[in-house]
Amino acid sequence: MTGSERPTGEEALRSLWGPPVSAWRPADQRVDADSVRTTGSLGDALLAKCRENPDHDGFFDRVEDETALSAWLADPIPPRLELLIWATNALAYTYRVKDRDVGRARYWTAVEMRLARAFPADYTPADSVMGYGRDKRIAVALMGMADNEELEGAIAHAHDLLLEAERRLDAEDALRERLSIAERPLVERLLSVTGDRRDLYGRLAGTARQLGDPGAAQRYWNLSHKGGAIDREEDVPIAGVEIDALIQRGRFHLSREEPDRALSYFQRAVDIANTETLAQGAAENAGYAYRAMADAHRSLGNARSALALLDRAARLIEGKVNAMRLAGIHMSRARVFRDRPDLGDALEQYLRSLEYCGVPAGPGDEDTWEAADGKLLRIAAADRAWPILREVADYLEQSRRPGEAERFLRLATTVVERVRYGAFDEKSRMAVQNDRADAYVSLARVQLRLAAASLEERSTLVDEAWRTVETLRARSFLDVLGDAELTVPREVPAQLVRSEAALLDRRRLLRALPARDSGFWPEFRAVEEELAATWNAMASTTPAAREYVNVRQARPTPHSAMSSMLAGQSAGQEPDASSSRAVVVNLLFLDDDRLAFLAVGGGDEHVRVAVARVDRKRLTRFVAANFGSASRVYELAVDLEDLFHHEMAGVVAPLADLCDPGDTVVICPTGPLHHVPLGAVRCGPDVLLARNPLAVTPSASLLHSRRLAARERARSAHAVFGDPTGDLPHARLEAEELGELWGVPAHFGTAATGDAVLEALGSAGTVHMAAHARFSAPDPLASGLVMADRVLSAREILRARAPALDLVTLSACETGVYHADASEDVMGLTRALLFAGAGSVLVSLWTVADSSTRRLMTGFYAELRRGTAKAEALRRAALAARAEDARFDQWAGFVLMGAWA
Structure with missing residues (x-):
């Protein structure tokens, strides 16, 4: 095809997707999702079609030959570029969303970006059959790259890519205005879809929320909903946007326990979806609407109606093999089966849902679990997997299956770590940790429940609970400490010390940059990799160096290291009160009724534990009314001291049981207890401070x-x-x-x-x-x-x-x-x-x-x-x-x- 042989919009789309068909195609024409997973990936099938497509002129046969690709990109033909960029975008999307193969998605998104950048710098929307200029093409590729980073939990990187995409879209809009192009791009008119702004702003709202910036999250959320379901330029209703808006309104009323009002919105969404005939998105929109209706029927107690609607939704979208939609349908089924276990197995549905967030595991892979069919999978979509893992763990815990719940909670906390690490800076990591702290609390609760039921594994499980609690507490501090100056053990070779200092300085400078461009992240990751290699070399020298590296790499202190440190602190002191034994006690509310005490003393082989009945809500109200910023301690001490002792008795008694008189007790408080002078509480014949010296530490x-x-x-x-x-x-x-x-x-x-x-x-x-x-x-x-x-x-x-x-x-x-x-x-x-x-x-x-x-x-x-x-x-x-x-x-x-x- 020469540069003058420009295809029409319909021809270009047909060369990629084939002719438009009805969303309501017969069942025998649909592709079964399970058969696709067993016979090969959809991405591979699409790639084979791209190779067979004569309009692609053999591009996909030589794309992996860097020399040939670079030569081709050096003198590209824009009309052919347009076809190829649509194809590579479709490949990246298929591998990412339908096959959950992030590695292949990354590859094809990178190819898409190279093609987008190959357009001439002066290539405008007026030059394009589809109506997209160079900036728009680059913006779309950036959004695909952000998708890949989000799936791996790299939220900060994804957010930066989305911000760059926003700047590219702004540039494209400014160019359209200068050229007086008022008509919407052809592809958007043909497919009856809006541009990328709404999706972009919605995703920016999500990443900003995860990074601990609620102001930006609210601003982008408002932008994503601005204009509603109508394209203002032509006053044309956009079906997918209108369906989504109706479903969101319905879900709002469902959350307010108004299922009848919710159903009216869901029914309107179904009616709109059923009038659509274009292949792109119509079936998925209808399936989404039916799933929403099913959720409403479940809230009304109509379990069988809900299941029938979910079956209909699944039939509509299985041919599309849309991972997110199918995962949602399995989640909705699981919730129905939780209410009505006589109708089906909720766990099986949860596992089916989780499958859409995973890929086959390889040797040595982490974040793995066994699917319902026995396959070993690993998490590939960390952010999407999170709510599923929390819900399945909650279901298993409520079903009195703590062993299985513990496995999924471990997986959930591993996912938290991945997302936290991808959050980049202290503020963002604290936001992630704070937002998902409940997973650590649930894991500790389940571990202690298992310990209480197993004499053989009790010590091991209690030790694990200590590590879980300490991980919850320690992360933010250790993240900040990671760039601070620390004394390196003398045994570490000077060359490694100099290398570490230089790399930490580079990382500090990078983190302090006011803005991050496309070259930032490769440089930052290179520094991280060099630091990891340097720390590994340090750790191999001496035990002291290994402990130093543990601090640098944000690893929480295990109970054994704490016990050794406490024992060393006591050794060699003068025989007075300063040489008393020290005990560190981690406090944690397991729920609204139970407070756990996990204690480690010098020389202790295992963690000791006590659990007391303490009403957290009542205690929180009492402390808020009298301590902290309320500062009403004077009135409490003068008139209500007995009330103070009564409210705190359940906290202090277990502390006394876990230590001997004279022991120095170092308390890691929890919740409202951060503001209470526990030493002033009665303990036996006197107050606790008369029995034990006290100190407090966050972790x-x-x-x-x-x-x-x-x-x-x-x-x-x-x-x-x-x-x-x-x-x-x-x-x-x-x-x-x-x-x-x-x-x-x-x-x-x-x-x-x-x-x-x-x-x-x-x-x-x-x-x-x-x-x-x-x-x-x-x-x-x-x-x-x-x-x-x-x-x-x-x-x-x-x-x-x-x-x-x-x-x-x-x-x-x-x-x-x-x-x-x-x-x-x-x-x-x-x-x-x-x-x-x-x-x-x-x-x-x-x-x-x-x-x-x-x-x-x-x-x-x-x-x-x-x-x-x-x-x-x-x-x-x-x-x-x-x-x-x-x-x-x-x-x-x-x-x-x-x-x-």
């Missing part, structure tokens, strides 16, 4: 990694800041006394600036700040210390690096008030300081009187000068303050976070 992994860097701390250097705003006379006196004690000048008033504090954090071993603090509930990282020149925010502190910092004392009001999200990640001043490198942070949970604070601080530092461990020093100082004023609001407001010694 055991944080504690372990801080211990790893502890040997480099400059414990002798001090810095003191007091009364920056001139209205805290006791804080000034407190700072003056500490300055004299340590022999350093104290910074008062205008000298107590934010920059001075940041400088001290980077050089001193102990920093004491007696100042006002400000907590921001809407934005916890905006919380900060009120210094002479500004509020030094947690966000600013988070960027500091303080590898020598041993102790920070925040002798201010509510410095320990923070927000903990669903992944138990601590957000606030304390988090910022620990992430910056502080070994321990002493903070207050509520507003403490100046005189009480001064008395407690004087006692605390006096104990430290005697060589007493920090947790024990705080215990002695608090109990001494209690002897002068027994009201717990006067002595229990300070807690030690981080290392206890």
Whole structure:
């Protein structure tokens, strides 16, 4: 075909797809999905047809010959390019959506992009039979590439590709406007579809939500629904868009338990779908509408009607072998069978649905499971698999099949890790972890249930539950630590140390770029691969180096490493209270009625566990009304102290059972317990603090990694800041006394600036700040210390690096008030300081009187000068303050976070 032999729009489409046919074709003409899976892929079949197509001029026979392909692309013929780009787009779509073969989809999308870029730079929509210019072609290819990245869980990369596609579509629209092209592209008119904007904005909304940007998600969602189901240029109703809009409205009413109203919308969608005759999308639209009607009938209790509608939906779309639609039909069937197990096996339907998110597994593949027919599959579409895995695990758990539920929950958490890793930066990864934290909680719950039922495997399962809980807690901290400076073990060869430092610096620079172009991701992935190789080489040198690499690669600390570290901490100490045994206890609400305690002490071979009946909702209401930002502790201590002890009794009693008197207990709180002074709760004849020194840590992994860097701390250097705003006379006196004690000048008033504090954090071993603090509930990282020149925010502190910092004392009001999200990640001043490198942070949970604070601080530092461990020093100082004023609001407001010694 020469450049002048331009096919019409109908001819070009027919050369790719054949003539239009009715969506209501007879059953004997449909392609059975199961037979396609057993006889070969649809992508391979389509590729064979492309090779046979004379209009393609042998392109698909030489496409894998790079020399021939490059020569062809050097002097392309635009009309032929148009045919080939449609074909490669169809191949990529078929491999991705219908065969779930992401590898082949990637290949053909890359070919599509090369073809799109081969169009002349000045190629406009007016030059194209189909009405698409060069920018539009590139945008479509970018959206296909984003599809591939989403399937692999690389959400940040997918989002960047979609943003680039948006810019290309903007350029195409601007060009159409300059050329006064008002008519819609031919292909869109022939197929009665809209352009790509609506789909693009919907997908941008989804990726923005997953990356923790709700503002952008809402903006793109609004754009995706702007204009409704009508193409405004020609006032032409677009069937697929109108059907989708009706189904969304119906599902809204279904969620509000209004099935009759929902059915009216679904019926209108079915009626529209039944009038369509074009092959492209009509059958799938009808099937989608019938499935929606089936969901409504299920909510009404009409199980058999729902199944009949689902059967009809399946018959309509099986010939298309649309993975997403068929997976949805199997999910709907599974839900019907959950309600009516006499009608079918819900698990079989869940597994059939999951098949459409997987591909055959190869040797050594991870993320695998066994399908209903015995085939071993692996997850290929991580984001689509997630809701199916959660639902099947929930079904199995409710069906009292915890062993099977555990397998699928493990798979679900593995998928979370893939999506989390693909989220790229700290904010995005925290959003993923927070959004999907329930999978870890469910897994820990099932593991503990299995442990209770199996004496033989009890210890192993409880140990696994520890790892599950610690994974939930540790990820965000370790992600941030991954780019921070840490002391490399001395045994690591200098060449590896230099290589790691250079690669970490490159990665920091890449992450800090304000914008990411198409060349960013290959470079970033190359750095990641080089870092992984460097860390593998480090890990092979010594056990200490291997532990260092575990921190660098964001691996949560297992109980065995925690036990060894705790045992080492106790060894070689003087025989006083500072050498007491230490026990770390992870707390986790398994549901609204049960609180789990997972404890590891020095030398413990296995994790010890206790589960107590605690009403989480009631406890949350009580804590919210009295602690944290509510700050009503005074009223509670004066009038309702017995109520405080009563509400907390179920939390403290198991803690006492898991440790001996005198043991230092390091607590990893959960939910509302982040804001409660557990040491002030009665435990036997006295309060818990009288029995045990206490410390708090967001996670055991944080504690372990801080211990790893502890040997480099400059414990002798001090810095003191007091009364920056001139209205805290006791804080000034407190700072003056500490300055004299340590022999350093104290910074008062205008000298107590934010920059001075940041400088001290980077050089001193102990920093004491007696100042006002400000907590921001809407934005916890905006919380900060009120210094002479500004509020030094947690966000600013988070960027500091303080590898020598041993102790920070925040002798201010509510410095320990923070927000903990669903992944138990601590957000606030304390988090910022620990992430910056502080070994321990002493903070207050509520507003403490100046005189009480001064008395407690004087006692605390006096104990430290005697060589007493920090947790024990705080215990002695608090109990001494209690002897002068027994009201717990006067002595229990300070807690030690981080290392206890």
